[in-house]
Amino acid sequence: MILILFGANELAMRRRLQELKDEADGGTGMLLTNLIEVDGRDAKPHEVLGPAMSPPFLAPRRLVLVEHLLERFEVRGGPRGARALGPWDQFATDLAAGIPESTTLVFLGQPFLAQGQPRFVTKSNPLVARLGTVPGAIVEEHPEIKGKELERYIREEANFRGIRFHAGQVPREKLEPWEELPPETDPAAVIASILQGDTLLIANELDKLALWSNGAPVDALDVQRVCAGDREPNRFNLVDALMDGDLATALEMLARIKRDGENLQALLATITDRYRVLAQLVDLLEQGAPDDDISRVLGNAGKYERLRRAAIDRARRHGSGKIRLAYQALVEADRTNKLGEVDEELTVEILMMKLCALAPSAAAPRR
Numbered sequence: 001m002i003l004i005l006f007g008a009n010e011l012a013m014r015r016r017l018q019e020l021k022d023e024a025d026g027g028t029g030m031l032l033t034n035l036i037e038v039d040g041r042d043a044k045p046h047e048v049l050g051p052a053m054s055p056p057f058l059a060p061r062r063l064v065l066v067e068h069l070l071e072r073f074e075v076r077g078g079p080r081g082a083r084a085l086g087p088w089d090q091f092a093t094d095l096a097a098g099i100p101e102s103t104t105l106v107f108l109g110q111p112f113l114a115q116g117q118p119r120f121v122t123k124s125n126p127l128v129a130r131l132g133t134v135p136g137a138i139v140e141e142h143p144e145i146k147g148k149e150l151e152r153y154i155r156e157e158a159n160f161r162g163i164r165f166h167a168g169q170v171p172r173e174k175l176e177p178w179e180e181l182p183p184e185t186d187p188a189a190v191i192a193s194i195l196q197g198d199t200l201l202i203a204n205e206l207d208k209l210a211l212w213s214n215g216a217p218v219d220a221l222d223v224q225r226v227c228a229g230d231r232e233p234n235r236f237n238l239v240d241a242l243m244d245g246d247l248a249t250a251l252e253m254l255a256r257i258k259r260d261g262e263n264l265q266a267l268l269a270t271i272t273d274r275y276r277v278l279a280q281l282v283d284l285l286e287q288g289a290p291d292d293d294i295s296r297v298l299g300n301a302g303k304y305e306r307l308r309r310a311a312i313d314r315a316r317r318h319g320s321g322k323i324r325l326a327y328q329a330l331v332e333a334d335r336t337n338k339l340g341e342v343d344e345e346l347t348v349e350i351l352m353m354k355l356c357a358l359a360p361s362a363a364a365p366r367r
Contacts (some may be wrong), residue, residue, distance in 0.1 A: 002095065004131050006070055006109030006121035007142035011199035013108065016140070017065070020104055026060035034059045040069025040107075052095075052105045053114040057340035063104045068335055070109035072117065092130045095137075107131060124154050144197040154188040154202060163211040166217040172299040174221055177279035180236050182224045183269030190223040193263045235267060239274040242352060243268070243314045250352050264344050268337065271351070279323045281315040317360045329354040 003020075005013055034050040048066055056062035072081050085092075109121030109128070111193045121128065123141060132139045143151050160164055165187040175181065184190045205227040209218060212226050233282060238253035257267060278298045284334035297310055318326070333351040336342040342350070 002099070002131070002134055002137040003104065003106045003140045004070070004109075004128055004137060005106055005142075006125075006128065006140075008120045008144035008197060009142035009199050010111060012142040012202050013110070014137060014200075016142075017106070017108070018107060020063055024056070024059060024061040024063040024104060028059045030059040031063075034055050034062045036062070038064065038066045040066050040072065043069060045087050045094070048105075049091065049094060049189050052099050054103075055100060056102050061102050061104055062100075064106065066105070066107045067110070070121045070125055070127055072106055073123050074109075074112075074114075074125050076114035076119065078126045084127075085130060086110075088127055089130060089165050092134055092225065094133045095131070101266075117305065130315075145199070146197055150192045150197055151186065151188040153199075154191050154206070157202065157206050158188070158209070161206055162215065163173045163206060163210050163216045166213070166219045168219070169222040170219050180270055181273065182220045183266045183273070185220055187218055187220050187223045190220045191227060192265050194227055215336055235270045238267075239271055240353045242271065243274075243278065243318070244357050245356050247356040248347060250356060251349075254348065254352065258345070264348050265337070267348065268330075268351075271355075272334075275323070275326055275355075277332060278311075279317065279327070281305045281311060282318060282320055282323050285312065285315055286320060318358070322358045325348055325358055326355055331357075 005016060007013065021031055021035065036310055038048050038051070040048075041065070048064065048069075052064045052275050052306060053063075054062060065149055071232045073085070073088075107127075109125070111118055111120050113119070123129070129138065155165065167186040168190075169185050170181055175224075182190050184193060191202060191205060195205065206264065209223065209226055213222070235253075235257065238257070241247070241250035241253060241258045250261060254267075270352075281294065284294050284297060294312065295308060310330070329351055333347050337344055
């Protein structure tokens, strides 16, 4: 059998390889003797064809795994196109003459980096296309999982591990003083937002969640605490910087958030949520509300004097007039982003500049 295995879903490809290894071993315990791994980065055609033509030893099959070869022929961006096949074109012709029935020859195309960007082997790869013409060859692609399909995939993987997701709005009372509610209410959506389509990372985080929850229900905040890494502190610090008029710090936090691959739509939701709380605080202060009401709006942060005083100070520096202008900027950003009138990153940066311009610096002298 000749299998061309490639794509962005690394977990699916690893599971497929394990199936092939189990078939090759056949319960004999002789897999190591019959598994030949070829590094295709500098391999020559005869270094693949030779092992593929050899019979297995005391096992039902011989597994020849060729890695990093397909990546050599993938377009990597820039002015250069795909690399010419050269001797690998003749190699495909030689393969067409046939290999032993007892050999499983696998060409594995894994995700790789090119010019600092993640890239994947695709069907347009010239070597994939050429090998696909060999009689009996199987082309098996495991593409990147996205959108709702990714969330469904995460739920299935969670169920497999006995994780019980609980979707719905998390009460603010559950928050610690330094925390923000995740913009998503579905735990699967939180994981999808944080990890995108990286199935290996998703598997690792779900394994961690399974141990942490020990059968208890898991909500969106639990996922954020266990899986988010630096995502939540970066968002928290970014909004604090916006409310303090500190554009430099806000842009630094934005760079970290983009580096970590966070969904910018989720960031916009977080900014809106924090300004909603700030607006409630402004109203209470203008009404002369008691401290208990103010603390209640702030949630757990209201229990800590330093955080409570910082929030009150920001509300007083803004006032109702600047809060209204902030809401206008938030609505405009949401509109242009949803209509696609402005690039998403540019939308966020413009919004940040507007909000910082509205916010008197925390260090500015008061009159």
